[in-house]
Amino acid sequence: MEKERKCVPELFRKVSVPTFEDLRSLILRRFPEPVTLPKSVKKRGMVKELIRIERIYNITDDRLARLAETLPEPKELGPFYRELLSISGITNYEEALERLMVMRRIIKSLYLRYKARIKASFDAAESRKLSREFVGRVISVLRRNRWVLNGLKEASVTISGMPCISEEEPTVVEAGTPQVGKSSLVRALSTAKPEVSPFPFTTKTIILGHVYIDEYLRIQLIDTPGILDRPIEELNPIEKKALAALKHLPNAVLFVIDPRRGAYYSLDKQLKLLKSVKELIGDNVPFVIAINKVDISKPDEVARAEAMVSEVCPTCPVIKVSALTGEGLDDLLKTLRRVLGI
Numbered sequence: 001m002e003k004e005r006k007c008v009p010e011l012f013r014k015v016s017v018p019t020f021e022d023l024r025s026l027i028l029r030r031f032p033e034p035v036t037l038p039k040s041v042k043k044r045g046m047v048k049e050l051i052r053i054e055r056i057y058n059i060t061d062d063r064l065a066r067l068a069e070t071l072p073e074p075k076e077l078g079p080f081y082r083e084l085l086s087i088s089g090i091t092n093y094e095e096a097l098e099r100l101m102v103m104r105r106i107i108k109s110l111y112l113r114y115k116a117r118i119k120a121s122f123d124a125a126e127s128r129k130l131s132r133e134f135v136g137r138v139i140s141v142l143r144r145n146r147w148v149l150n151g152l153k154e155a156s157v158t159i160s161g162m163p164c165i166s167e168e169e170p171t172v173v174e175a176g177t178p179q180v181g182k183s184s185l186v187r188a189l190s191t192a193k194p195e196v197s198p199f200p201f202t203t204k205t206i207i208l209g210h211v212y213i214d215e216y217l218r219i220q221l222i223d224t225p226g227i228l229d230r231p232i233e234e235l236n237p238i239e240k241k242a243l244a245a246l247k248h249l250p251n252a253v254l255f256v257i258d259p260r261r262g263a264y265y266s267l268d269k270q271l272k273l274l275k276s277v278k279e280l281i282g283d284n285v286p287f288v289i290a291i292n293k294v295d296i297s298k299p300d301e302v303a304r305a306e307a308m309v310s311e312v313c314p315t316c317p318v319i320k321v322s323a324l325t326g327e328g329l330d331d332l333l334k335t336l337r338r339v340l341g342i
């Protein structure tokens with residue numbers, strides 16, 4: 001697993017990305033603002049328009065330059081963050097940075113061209129027409145690159161809201177369909193207290209908790225949004241984030257199952273997801289299966305779940321637990337430590 005060097009979410013928290021709509025309304029607000037000139041100035045109509053287009057050029061270039069300067073360097077981004085960017089439409093970060101430079105260059109050359117044309121204009125009316133045309137063209141350059149600005153905005157909001165996951169500490173990522181009790185387990189085992197509710201898709205982002213083994217050793221336990229087994233194209237952005245975490249972060253996966261016949265998603269569906277997640281992650285990362293909610297499950301439901309799990313993953317350790325009563329949690333922790341080798 002490739003690891004990140006710095007806390008990438010912290011880097012993104014320092015970035016302020018203007019969307020295309022932000023920039024357009026800023027430009028349209030600032031353009032008509034009055035220009036005051038000393039009485040002595042000649043060719044007042046032309047000079048006013050020159051000042052107007054310079055103002056718009058400076059504002060636009062300043063926002064784009066600040067964005068380009070504050071975005072993290074490509075080398076800071078590991079595969080997890082690259083995938084989050086790509087979920088927001090930035091499939092190639094280097095290319096997006098390059099687009100920002102190109103936009104600045106095009107807008108600068110438009111500015112210089114229109115400055116010269118306004119200087120050479122016949123009268124105030126022509127100057128005014130040219131300066132309006134300049135603004136229209138700047139906005140259209142920004143519009144053509146909307147995907148860069150808006151994609152970076154969306155990605156930076158997502159990434160800034162992520163926890164700092166350390167590259168040195170062992171990491172367990174949870175997985176499972178909605179409502180199986182992933183967040184409840186994170187609450188019971190770790191320092192994090194994610195929201196728990198009887199409604200599916202309660203967890204919407206990646207949450208980091210720490211499980212303290214002793215003074216010097218802790219496990220990072222990551223709660224993820226519930227996912228359904230369906231083609232990647234059909235997953236919503238929240239599920240895609242969960243899959244990105246599963247693909248890139250874990251040293252071990254904790255797959256949580258609700259064995260009851262009345263479970264929100266049938267056991268069949270849960271095991272199909274287990275199979276898909278195993279295929280996605282490959283054989284290098286160990287899986288531990290927690291059969292949760294044993295406090296309210298019937299013995300035959302638990303036995304059926306155990307049998308079905310062993311078909312999908314014959315080598316996976318299976319632990320029966322209850323996040324609610326705490327039953328089996330010591331055993332679960334021991335098993336996680338064993339597979340992590342700590």
Ligand SMILES: Nc1nc2c(ncn2[C@@H]2O[C@H](COP(=O)(O)OP(=O)(O)OP(=O)(O)O)[C@@H](O)[C@H]2O)c(=O)[nH]1
Binds near residue numbers: 196203325
């Ligand atoms: N009786 C019992 N109820 C549980 C247990 N674990 C979770 N629940 C309940 O199951 C429901 C779902 O729990 P969550 O922890 O929110 O489930 P989740 O997997 O995080 O759900 P999503 O965030 O929607 O994916 C809640 O009403 C919990 O109180 C358990 O061990 N026993």
Ligand SMILES: [Mg+2]
Binds near residue numbers: 183184194202203224
């Ligand atoms: Mg949850």
